[in-house]
Amino acid sequence: MYTQSMDxxxxxxxxxxxxxxxxxxxxxxxQATVDAEGKIEPRDWMPEAYRKTxxxxxxxxxxxxxxxxxxxxxxxxxxxxxxRKAILIAKVQDEAGHGLYLYSAxxxxxxxxxxxMAALHSGRAKYSSIFNYPTLTWADVGMIGxxxxxxxxxxxxxxxxxxxxxxxxxxxRVCKEESFHQRQGFDIMLSLSKGTADQKAMAQESLDRWWWxxxxxxxxxxxxxxxxxxxxxxxxxxxxxxxxxxxxxxATVPQAELLGLRIPDEKLKWNTQTGHYDFGPIDWDDFWRxxxxxxxxxxERLAARVKAYEExxxxxxxxxxxxxKRKARQHKEAA
Amino acid sequence: xxxxxxxxxxxxxxxxxxxxxLWEVFIRSKQGLDHKHCGSLHATDAKQAIQMAxxxxxxxxxxxxxxxxxxxxxxASDPGEREAFVDPMADKIFRxxxxxxxxxxxxxx
Ligand SMILES: [Fe+2]
Ligand SMILES: [Fe+2]
Numbered sequence: 001m002y003t004q005s006m007d008x009x010x011x012x013x014x015x016x017x018x019x020x021x022x023x024x025x026x027x028x029x030x031q032a033t034v035d036a037e038g039k040i041e042p043r044d045w046m047p048e049a050y051r052k053t054x055x056x057x058x059x060x061x062x063x064x065x066x067x068x069x070x071x072x073x074x075x076x077x078x079x080x081x082x083x084r085k086a087i088l089i090a091k092v093q094d095e096a097g098h099g100l101y102l103y104s105a106x107x108x109x110x111x112x113x114x115x116x117m118a119a120l121h122s123g124r125a126k127y128s129s130i131f132n133y134p135t136l137t138w139a140d141v142g143m144i145g146x147x148x149x150x151x152x153x154x155x156x157x158x159x160x161x162x163x164x165x166x167x168x169x170x171x172x173r174v175c176k177e178e179s180f181h182q183r184q185g186f187d188i189m190l191s192l193s194k195g196t197a198d199q200k201a202m203a204q205e206s207l208d209r210w211w212w213x214x215x216x217x218x219x220x221x222x223x224x225x226x227x228x229x230x231x232x233x234x235x236x237x238x239x240x241x242x243x244x245x246x247x248x249x250x251a252t253v254p255q256a257e258l259l260g261l262r263i264p265d266e267k268l269k270w271n272t273q274t275g276h277y278d279f280g281p282i283d284w285d286d287f288w289r290x291x292x293x294x295x296x297x298x299x300e301r302l303a304a305r306v307k308a309y310e311e312x313x314x315x316x317x318x319x320x321x322x323x324x325k326r327k328a329r330q331h332k333e334a335a
Numbered sequence: 336x337x338x339x340x341x342x343x344x345x346x347x348x349x350x351x352x353x354x355x356x357l358w359e360v361f362i363r364s365k366q367g368l369d370h371k372h373c374g375s376l377h378a379t380d381a382k383q384a385i386q387m388a389x390x391x392x393x394x395x396x397x398x399x400x401x402x403x404x405x406x407x408x409x410x411a412s413d414p415g416e417r418e419a420f421v422d423p424m425a426d427k428i429f430r431x432x433x434x435x436x437x438x439x440x441x442x443x444x
Contacts, residue, residue: 044414090394093390093394097394100376101391104374170374319355323383
């Protein structure tokens with residue numbers, strides 16, 4: 001994962017200026033390229049609002065990958081077997097990689113890595129709300145893979161066709177790796193659900209906590225999403241929050257049944273008319289509370305990230321100093 | 336976006352040191368194929384850039400060979416002049432074999 005609806009940035013919840021239909025020739029050329037499913041590359045002309053929207057979305061996405069390592073990283077030393085430990089290390093390493101692909105794509109839009117890091121560390125930048133929930137049990141690690149990565153896949157597949165070339169290419173790479181993430185999570189859930197009564201109860205308790213926050217990951221309902229029109233016109237966001245959420249529920253309910261787990265929604269019911277599951281109301285107040293910094297782990301996640309960054313500073317400084325020194329020595333030897 | 340971001344600042348918090356230089360990464364996925372650009376990364380020097388490129392871009396045997404190039408060493412054509420740049424090639428259709436009509440008697444050429 002994990003990009004979230006861009007509307008989660010309260011600072012920018014006012015609509016982006018519309019691209020006027022009778023804009024300048026370069027604006028028309030830009031929109032014609034996008035309309036024809038062409039790609040926009042870093043040095044091509046683009047509207048300033050398009051650049052800013054992408055920069056915000058891609059950097060938020062990158063931050064989410066990085067912060068997303070913390071809830072799972074907590075369990076690496078406590079994984080129940082060597083096999084699970086090796087798998088979890090590989091999975092968390094992938095998430096670091098996803099963050100790097102995305103920072104690299106965001107940098108092509110003209111913001112430096114240091115600036116993005118500073119925005120994250122100061123709390124100014126957002127990341128996916130889901131990582132502000134705690135991982136209390138081993139089942140939560142399975143739940144993150146199965147549901148959180150599962151939701152991420154739903155969200156990211158349409159982004160592979162995003163109009164901005166570097167973002168689309170990064171997403172293709174990410175999507176290739178995500179299916180391992182979801183399967184390893186499901187595999188953990190499968191073991192627990194086939195296990196002892198205690199293990200099964202642990203799996204159920206975990207699903208009870210994660211189900212609603214995962215549904216909220218897709219972002220606010222379409223009716224409240226002020227950016228989606230513009231983002232659709234630019235072919236950044238191709239599928240709406242509500243459509244993605246519905247698709248996720250339809251795909252996930254049968255998997256939960258297979259696991260023998262009960263989804264904590266009294267209103268969840270197959271609707272023969274629509275061919276989709278009906279589901280109960282999502283607590284958006286809770287979502288906004290978490291997005292705005294009041295979730296159970298917001299402070300802990302950010303503090304862990306800043307601590308890791310600051311404690312690594314001397315390593316980065318030493319590596320740079322070593323490289324400079326070695327280069328100077330090579331020059332001297334060549335002279 | 337906040338005021339200082341607009342100005343390209345970092346909210347008053349200047350980074351402690353300058354970030355590591357940026358490198359572009361090219362990967363040959365298989366012997367016999369060209370190296371292909373796959374992204375960029377920050378590293379102190381070329382040796383470290385190669386090691387990091389291996390970890391970032393080839394965790395699943397995506398490559399048998401890696402090139403790294405300092406990003407600032409790349410000179411690119413101007414996208415604003417793409418049409419004028421590509422145009423001169425467009426009218427030389429005789430460069431393509433399909434331009435030439437062969438007599439039916441010639442089966443393969
Ligand atoms: Fe990821
Ligand atoms: Fe993932």
